[in-house]
Amino acid sequence: MLISTQISIFDVLQLIYHTRKKWTYNLATETSVNERPYINITNLIWSFDHDSNCVNLLLVKRSEWPFENRWALPETFLRSNEDADESALRLVKEKIGLELADFHTEQLATFTHQTRYPGSRSLSLSYMTFLPDMPKLDPGYGTTDARWFAMSFNESQYLFSNGDQQFATAADTNHDEYYAKLDANQLADNQLAFDHSWILKVACDRIKNKLDYQPNILLMLGTSFTLKSARRVYAAFLKKDVNQIDNSNFKKNHKHLFVEVGITTSNRPGRPARKYQLAYLPA
Amino acid sequence: MLISTQISIFDVLQLIYHTRKKWTYNLATETSVNERPYINITNLIWSFDHDSNCVNLLLVKRSEWPFENRWALPETFLRSNEDADESALRLVKEKIGLELADFHTEQLATFTHQTRYPGSRSLSLSYMTFLPDMPKLDPGYGTTDARWFAMSFNESQYLFSNGDQQFATAADTNHDEYYAKLDANQLADNQLAFDHSWILKVACDRIKNKLDYQPNILLMLGTSFTLKSARRVYAAFLKKDVNQIDNSNFKKNHKHLFVEVGITTSNRPGRPARKYQLAYLPA
DNA sequence: GCAAAAGTGTTCACATTACACCCATGA
DNA sequence: TCATGGGTGTAATGTGAACACTTTTGC
Numbered sequence: 263m264l265i266s267t268q269i270s271i272f273d274v275l276q277l278i279y280h281t282r283k284k285w286t287y288n289l290a291t292e293t294s295v296n297e298r299p300y301i302n303i304t305n306l307i308w309s310f311d312h313d314s315n316c317v318n319l320l321l322v323k324r325s326e327w328p329f330e331n332r333w334a335l336p337e338t339f340l341r342s343n344e345d346a347d348e349s350a351l352r353l354v355k356e357k358i359g360l361e362l363a364d365f366h367t368e369q370l371a372t373f374t375h376q377t378r379y380p381g382s383r384s385l386s387l388s389y390m391t392f393l394p395d396m397p398k399l400d401p402g403y404g405t406t407d408a409r410w411f412a413m414s415f416n417e418s419q420y421l422f423s424n425g426d427q428q429f430a431t432a433a434d435t436n437h438d439e440y441y442a443k444l445d446a447n448q449l450a451d452n453q454l455a456f457d458h459s460w461i462l463k464v465a466c467d468r469i470k471n472k473l474d475y476q477p478n479i480l481l482m483l484g485t486s487f488t489l490k491s492a493r494r495v496y497a498a499f500l501k502k503d504v505n506q507i508d509n510s511n512f513k514k515n516h517k518h519l520f521v522e523v524g525i526t527t528s529n530r531p532g533r534p535a536r537k538y539q540l541a542y543l544p545a
Numbered sequence: 546m547l548i549s550t551q552i553s554i555f556d557v558l559q560l561i562y563h564t565r566k567k568w569t570y571n572l573a574t575e576t577s578v579n580e581r582p583y584i585n586i587t588n589l590i591w592s593f594d595h596d597s598n599c600v601n602l603l604l605v606k607r608s609e610w611p612f613e614n615r616w617a618l619p620e621t622f623l624r625s626n627e628d629a630d631e632s633a634l635r636l637v638k639e640k641i642g643l644e645l646a647d648f649h650t651e652q653l654a655t656f657t658h659q660t661r662y663p664g665s666r667s668l669s670l671s672y673m674t675f676l677p678d679m680p681k682l683d684p685g686y687g688t689t690d691a692r693w694f695a696m697s698f699n700e701s702q703y704l705f706s707n708g709d710q711q712f713a714t715a716a717d718t719n720h721d722e723y724y725a726k727l728d729a730n731q732l733a734d735n736q737l738a739f740d741h742s743w744i745l746k747v748a749c750d751r752i753k754n755k756l757d758y759q760p761n762i763l764l765m766l767g768t769s770f771t772l773k774s775a776r777r778v779y780a781a782f783l784k785k786d787v788n789q790i791d792n793s794n795f796k797k798n799h800k801h802l803f804v805e806v807g808i809t810t811s812n813r814p815g816r817p818a819r820k821y822q823l824a825y826l827p828a
Numbered sequence: 829g830c831a832a833a834a835g836t837g838t839t840c841a842c843a844t845t846a847c848a849c850c851c852a853t854g855a
Numbered sequence: 856t857c858a859t860g861g862g863t864g865t866a867a868t869g870t871g872a873a874c875a876c877t878t879t880t881g882c
Contacts, residue, residue, distance in 0.1 A: 298581040299623070301668070340582070342666060346657035372655040372670055374629035383625060385584070387655055387668075490834080510836070511872060532833025533879035773861080793863070794845060815860025816852040 299383035301340040303349040304458070306370065306465050307357065309393040309410065310482045310495065316412040317482075317498045318396060319422050319462075320357060321429070321454070323407035328380045329455035333429060335462070336408070340387070350389035356402040358393070366481045366544050367391045370465055375441045378457045388461050390469075392481040415501045420466045429454050431463035470499040477519065478544050486523050488535035489513055582666035584623040586632040587741070589653065589748050590640065592676040592693065593765045593778065599695040600765075600781045601679060602705050602745075603640060604712070604737070606690035611663045612738035616712060618745070619691070623670070633672035639685040641676070649764045649827050650674045653748055658724045661740045671744055673752075675764040698784045703749045712737050714746035753782040760802060761827050769806050771818035772796055 307320035322336045338353045340346055350367050370388040378384065399408035411422035411429065419430040429452065434440040440460050453459055469479050473496055483491050490504070493512055497504045513520075520538040528534050590603035604616045621636045623629055633650050653671040661667065682691035694705035694712065702713040712735065717723040723743050736742055752762050756779055766774050773787070776795055780787045796803075803821040811817050 299584065299625075301582065340657070342582075343659070345659060346655065346668075369654060371652060372629065374623070374670065376626070376628060385629075385670075387657065488834090508872070508874085509834070510874090513835080515871065528833095529881080530833080531831065531881045533835070535834060771861090791846070792861070793847090796862085798844070811860095812854080813860080814852095814854045814858065816862070818861060 299385050300379070301346075302337050302379075302384050302386045303340055303346055303353060304335050304337050304373075304386045304388040304461060305350040305353045305367075306335055306388065306390045306462065307354060307393060308390065308479065308482050309396040310491070311396055311410070311412065312491075314412065315491070315494050316414075317495060318410040318412055320399065321409060321411050321422065321424075322357070322401060322405040324404065324455060325406045326404050331406075332455045333427065334455035335458045336405075337386070346387045347389060350391060354391050354393070357399055357408055358397045359400060362393060362395055362397065364485075365391055365393050366478055368478060368544070370461070370468060373457060373461060375444075375457065377441065377444060386457075386461065388465070390465060392479055394482060394484040413498055415498075420462070422462075428452060429462075430459065431466055432459045434460075466499065473499060474516075475519075476542070476544075477516075477540070480540060481544065486537040486539050488526060488537060489520075490535060492516075492520075492538070582668050583662070584629075585620050585662075585667050585669045586623055586629055586636060587618050587620050587656075587669045587671040587744060588633040588636045588650070589618055589671065589673045589745065590637060590676060591673065591762065591765050592679040593774070594679055594693070594695065595774075597695065598774070598777050599697075600778060601693040601695055603682065604692060604694050604705065604707075605640070605684060605688040607687065607738060608689045609687050614689075615738045616710065617738035618741045619688075620669070629670045630672060633674060637674050637676070640682055640691055641680045642683060645676060645678055645680065647768075648674055648676050649761055651761060651827070653744070653751060656740060656744060658727075658740065660724065660727060669740075669744065671748070673748060675762055677765060677767040696781055698781075703745070705745075711735065712745075713742065714749055715742045717743075749782065756782060757799075758802075759825070759827075760799075760823070763823060764827065769820040769822050771809060771820060772803075773818060775799075775803075775821070 309318045309320070310316070311318050320336060321333045324330055324332055324334050336353050336357060338349060338356075340349050344352065347367050347369065354365070354367075367389050370390050373386040373388060376383065378386065396410060399410070401408045409424050411424045411427070414421045414423065416430075419433060421431075422429045432440050434443070437460075441457070444457060454462065472478065477492075477496075479495060479499070480487060480492055483495065489509055489512060493507045493509065494504050496502075496512075497507055500507075519541055521541040522536055523539045524537040526534045526537055592601045592603070593599070594601050603619060605619045607613055607615055607617050619636050619640060621632060621639075623632050624635075627635065630650050630652065637648070637650075650672050653673050656669040656671060659666065661669065679693060682693070684691045692707050694707045694710070697704045697706065702716060704714075705712045715723050717726070720743075724740070727740060737745065755761065760775075760779075762778060762782070763770060763775055766778065772792055772795060776790045776792065777787050779785075779795075780790055783790075802824055804824040805819055806822045807820040809817045809820055
């Protein structure tokens with residue numbers, strides 16, 4: 263059936279390209295040239311501001327089509343000599359330089375909706391990285407600006423703010439409804455490019471769901487952390503105030519996840535807090 | 546740096562193909578032609594045999610390179626006119642025909658290791674489908690056989706058997722270690738093609754982890770199910786005997802997930818069992 | 829010593845477990 | 856009426872929430 267669609271000179275060129283691998287293509291059933299979409303690696307890079315005690319997300323201002331001059335999650339193309347997670351790590355290095363040696367990247371999901379990328383087919387292989395620091399940012403290729411956006415929330419969404427700019431996670435909770443509306447919404451100034459508000463929503467939900475059994479998000483607190491800072495992170499994703507999470511209970515409920523590794527030294531009044539690490543080692 | 550690698554006529558053709566989209570490529574930094582890998586959709590199709598009370602998985606015998614004449618998870622190529630989840634559904638329809646109207650597909654993960662596919666770069670976008678029935682199978686394109694394999698387990702692996710054939714999930718628990726060994730193992734007769742034993746391991750772990758909060762796997766029991774059959778599914782993934790899961794406690798612990806919808810009629814001795822459904826509706 | 833920050837302990841409510849008991853059906 | 860499969864109830868144990876209390880620091 264697909265053979266009935268128009269075939270351009272580019273399709274033919276692509277076919278020639280394909281055949282160098284001695285792969286036999288069956289046009290009628292298995293393929294057409296358009297089946298090789300762009301492979302975008304999208305990386306949600308998280309960090310924690312120890313001054314403001316806020317969770318932060320890295321956003322970039324695009325300089326190229328599509329969505330030039332608009333804010334988006336950092337993206338790159340998958341290269342032939344790297345796995346997708348290596349590609350996500352490379353993206354981190356491009357934005358923050360190489361001063362950080364040790365950080366954790368994990369897969370979020372893959373987004374394949376046909377209209378997610380205007381003009382051409384593109385898949386987003388999305389990853390999340392938790393940085394143990396909040397370094398200065400370097401916009402790098404394809405972007406004119408890169409900034410940290412502090413996370414907050416309202417009843418139905420998470421919000422990410424830097425100065426006047428504020429972006430929210432998708433308001434829809436249903437995948438199909440979100441993408442059905444996506445075309446019409448593409449020009450709203452307070453929205454992230456592409457389907458990034460949806461990707462961001464999926465990310466926040468995932469992080470929240472993993473808090474009680476695999477809180478890799480705490481890696482953004484550094485190699486060790488105090489219970490108070492951990493509670494701040496939990497509170498941010500649970501849409502609570504820190505003080506709504508009782509420290510005594512928090513410690514008891516998560517003792518299987520945390521292991522004590524030392525004590526803080528501080529110049530402020532009050533008993534110094536103990537330091538903890540994740541008891542499991544994220545691969 | 547990438548510009549220093551050899552450039553073939555095919556690279557040039559691919560570039561011409563690319564430029565029709567008016568996308569400006571920066572060879573030195575962002576791309577090379579090999580960055581458009583094959584997009585394989587891998588679908589793990591699950592079902593339940595009500596006669597043997599076993600969880601079953603669909604495997605196919607490949608007829609084409611690579612791994613011709615070997616068993617593998619069913620795969621297809623992503624087409625230009627479908628999302629990846631639609632592609633996974635199409636794969637189901639090709640294997641089982643169209644007699645089943647209502648079934649659920651969800652994303653598992655995306656596998657991108659450079660050596661996962663011999664000879665060329667290929668990404669696997671993996672999905673899972675839970676069939677409410679165990680229909681006759683149709684091998685379809687690229688395969689000579691398609692069969693149900695019954696799931697069992699040993700201490701460290703899940704096993705899938707049909708007659709003499711038995712395949713196991715990956716023995717490694719570490720991603721990097723698995724892929725480091727993959728080349729050497731490719732020819733063992735009792736192994737699935739590609740990295741499918743790893744994908745299958747990831748799938749089983751995912752299903753197990755979701756049993757207590759989103760047991761979509763129960764959709765393979767049909768539109769409604771008895772507590773006993775649900776316990777059988779749980780037991781299979783928890784590596785227990787059905788009787789190790791107390792019925793009374795099972796009901797109490799999962800009452801937020803199940804809702805009573807009727808009663809079974811049976812010709813056997815014993816009180817008829819009640820029928821339940823998932824209380825939430827998987828999208 | 830006092831205030832501030834953090835860690836500890838106690839109580840109560842509720843959930844989970846183990847296991848005994850009761851109910852509905854076919855032969 | 857008995858064997859069989861399935862549902863219900865209960866006491867003991869374990870877990871989480873609320874909140875009071877103790878410890879350690881800076882000033």
